[in-house]
Amino acid sequence: MGVAFERDVSGAWNEMFSAPGVARPLYERLLADLNAYQPQELRQRSEQLSRTFIDRGVTFAHSGEERPFPLDLVPRILGALEWDRLSRGIAQRVRALEAFLDDVYGAGRIFDEGLMPRAVITSSPHFCRAASGVTAPNGVRITVAGIDVIRDEHGNFCVLEDNVRIPSGVSYVIENRRAMTQTFSSLFSDHRVHPVDAYPSRLFAALLAAAPRTADDPVIVVLSPGVHNAAYFEHVLLARMMGVELVEGRDLVCRSNHVYMRTTNGERAVHVIYRRVDDDWLDPLQFRPDSVIGVAGLINAARAGNVVISNGVGNGVADDKLVYTYVPEFIRFYLGEKPLLDNVETLRLEDEEARTEVLGSLADYVIKPVDGSGGKGIVIGPHATKAELRSLRKAISAAPRRYIAQRPVALSTHPTFVGDTIAPRHVDLRPFAVNDGDEVWVLPGGLTRVALGEGELIVNSSRGGGSKDTWVLNDEAVGFRGAVPPASHRPRRYPPPPRQNDEFVEPRGEQ
């Protein structure tokens, strides 16, 4: 007998089982495969996975320490139809947010139409006047978006938050897949899984498309705050997979509104900066004067059109959580479409009535700061102590604009390997979208984060979360054996090549 599956008692949607012991059709083959293993074999593979990550330095920095981001053995599966719907919803949302940013830093039609009070924007901590008039020639401000979605109790995907500043995590999608195919290749032979390694070339193409028209052969760089940043590993991975330089602020210099990087052969012009540095730290002349990781004069160079900063400056206003509550209206207003994905039910606390309601039963809500990221500052009412609720109540009354309230949603659960059993744990999903100005492309799958503690609802890596390889199947049908002729029957002139180290993929010229 194989490993024991613990029963799900949370009442949340279980991704694998429709009833205790009954797998959803999508998961039948995977379940059969997993059942063939003894718990000990699974543990060995699990250990091998984490060793691979430590050896390869697939880590994130937390409180000054480099930690691996634990990868769970049990992959998450999304069906082709389900994914089609979800990815169209993501793309739609990104298009709407683009239109909104363009409007906010431009004509302001949405205020004139009375759909949103101007004060929502001007009071947003991430609204940035300096961003007006700073756009890429192709108009793209959101080159990369990470839209966090969850599945509610009824199995419907809804959007939890939008990340259009510097969304991170895509490196784990790529590394997870690599690690899984290496340690658990047998699972892949039974499923046709969409590959994820096209991401860097898509990103490269999108950055190239955003380049200033004056640059004949645009030079693209990835700007990182440096080795101590939590996501440094990702910055490195993206730079090398795109074949571009990874720079830090001190490598760049602005001179008469042009940006150069300092090389051993003198200064070299830079045209597109895929920055992983926050707005606040980007340019000490415009923002924080004490920033030592930024580049003095960068914003003026961007305004002069000599360099493109990607994602755009001031994007934070679009992932402000109060603005989030308006996104379904954006979709109707700017695109004239019906939203494909719902928001989680959210209350605006500046609204007198809503505030009274929420403050009256604070323990029934999840309260989030509007500008938080990484799970910071979130209070889950039902789990909070009296003292926490008391200070929260005070904080909300003092500055209602800074918070929103959501009804707690039981995030769906997914069987996860813990100890020697497989137990349900809460998961979310962050699909990544890349906008090249013509099309919003969504990376098949995305990052499934899993809260490893039992009943834990916050999945962020900084809160001890792990992740899962996330599969989008090429076809609804499962149990693919036979659908494609087995490899050995296909004509082949040479023995199969060894698995390539895909970090050396040179994106230029592809697709």
Add this chain to the structure above:
Amino acid sequence: MLSRLAESLFWIGRYVERADDTARIVDSYVHRMVEDPFNDESATCRSLYSILGIAAEVERLRVVDTLQTIVYDIESPNSIAGALNGAYENSRRSRDYISSEMWVALNTTRNELPQRAATARQLGPSTYLQYVRERTSLLAGLTDVTLSHDDGWRFLVLGRNLERIDMTARLLRGRVVSDENAPDWMAFLRASGAMEAFMRHTREINDASGVAAFLMLDRLFPRSVLYSLNLADECLVEIQPASPRISTGDVARQALARARGTLEFIDPRQLIDQLSELLEMLESTCIRVTDAVTDRYFRHEDAVAWNLEEGL
């Protein structure tokens, strides 16, 4: 290439070589330190300290502490573990440039050091030194076969060769500073991996000046000083942006050229008499070249371009 990246690569080259060479030097002393019953423990340790250029802080030196300082202590940039850690830190900063195989090799080496040190404290330093030499050889090999031989690689090779010159000079200085406590000439040959090459080259094995000449002047042996000087100069020639018809006064190449000239034209029979001055000259050459390269290629900060003025 980026100046910051070039600097990191240069230091990866230096640190990996430093770890390798320190392991070789310590290895040549280990027999005397650990196994020779007639040996003056403290004086031998002091000799080791002095050739590695580390200040000994206590009067009476013990082998255990010496190994801790020179081999296992990850905090010290002069120790083997510290050098490998230095290489690792620089490889993190240049991770987008070096090959993933190099990165994994450095990362796993550094991760494994504490475990290896614990074993070595029980079983003696040889296994640790052996491990270090294997890993540094692996790294040197990966550097040469997994990197394009472009400027980045050249900066790394430049760093490697400067360090090698410096360390070979230090190794030989052991005989100069404390004759009786240093290993014999044959041990030096073994430490440099030059035993067989030397034997094939000459039959006079107990000839001190022959060994010194081989390690200093041989044109074909890749660890000899002259060989490394030539290689370092080749790197600099290829790195420099364009070769103008009239020299632009490359300070680094000038320093290398002086050292090469001195070694090229020295009478090998007089080498042993002049060894002390020559080794000093080589050490200062390495410093001068490093400074000049840093100044010319690695400068990343201009004068601060703005002021933090309050009340404006």
